[in-house]
């Protein structure tokens with residue numbers, strides 16, 4: 001299992017956090033997601049055999065947030 005910490009801007013509240021969490025959790029290979037709008041941070045645990053971190057970034061960006 002691997003983990004990444006992404007800097008994500010554009011999350012303004014708990015609703016944004018849950019949008020990101022739901023979106024990323026739905027990806028095959030993701031096992032845990034922790035999003036914080038206060039810290040502009042999303043931590044993701046994933047199985048590198050099943051998903052590329054780039055796909056995680058794209059999924060978050062696809063919801064209108066900016067991934068550094």
Ligand SMILES: [Cu+2]
Pocket residue numbers: 011012013014015016017
């Ligand atoms: Cu929000």
